[in-house]
Amino acid sequence: MSLSMKEAIYTRHTVRQYKKKAIPQPILDKLSKRIEQVNQTYNTKISLKCDQKDGLFLPLRYVIAKNATNYMILASDDRIRADENIGEASADLMLYAQTLGLNTWWIGGTWNHKKVKTQAQADHVIGILVFGYGETSGKPHPSKNSREVSLYEGKEPDWFRKGVDAALLAPTALNKQNFFLQGKGDEVSIHTKEAAFSLADQGIVRYFFELGAGKDNFKWIY
Structure with a gap:
């Protein structure tokens, strides 16, 4: 399957x-x-x-x-x-x-x-x-915790938590996870530290967050 x-x-x-x-x-x-x-x-x-x-x-x-x-x-x-x-x-x-x-x-x-x-x-x-076809399936990369990469103003909804959990599984340059997600109501923004591939990282993380959170639950604020 x-x-x-x-x-x-x-x-x-x-x-x-x-x-x-x-x-x-x-x-x-x-x-x-x-x-x-x-x-x-x-x-x-x-x-x-x-x-x-x-x-x-x-x-x-x-x-x-x-x-x-x-x-x-x-x-x-x-x-x-x-x-x-x-x-x-x-x-x-x-x-x-x-x-x-x-x-x-x-x-x-x-x-x-x-x-x-x-x-x-x-x-x-x-x-x-x-x-x-990999010789192995790979292994999880070292990861920060959700508090290090996100902040929600008010009571955190389930969709935001799931989005952050998914974002933490996204590959980023040198596995640094130099991004930060902020939420308020149904609005979410993402910021990355300026570095090589930071904008590509931002796009990858955005995609993972969307899949985890569900696109219908929020909107991006730029």
């Missing part, structure tokens, strides 16, 4: 080593269709690359990576909110891949920029999302 997107939040973990196992074409077709949908939704230009055996990583990554030959290029036109939208789109895709029985690895640095950017469909490329 396949996972729902919400269930995938709790089973998804970063995986860096993969089996030499081909991904069936029907699965790739589903991924391609999903990419088309998120590109329309978030105005991104993410693309799919499979069986790329050489030159993907800088030397450091080869120490910890294994059989990471399939990836999505996380790209967009260079515009306002581009990184945040790429974050939201990539969050959707990593969880969708999980529902298909695949594992993922969001990489913001140490990939071969020259190789990947020549394959991209837009000039603004911030990372890659590796996917495949």
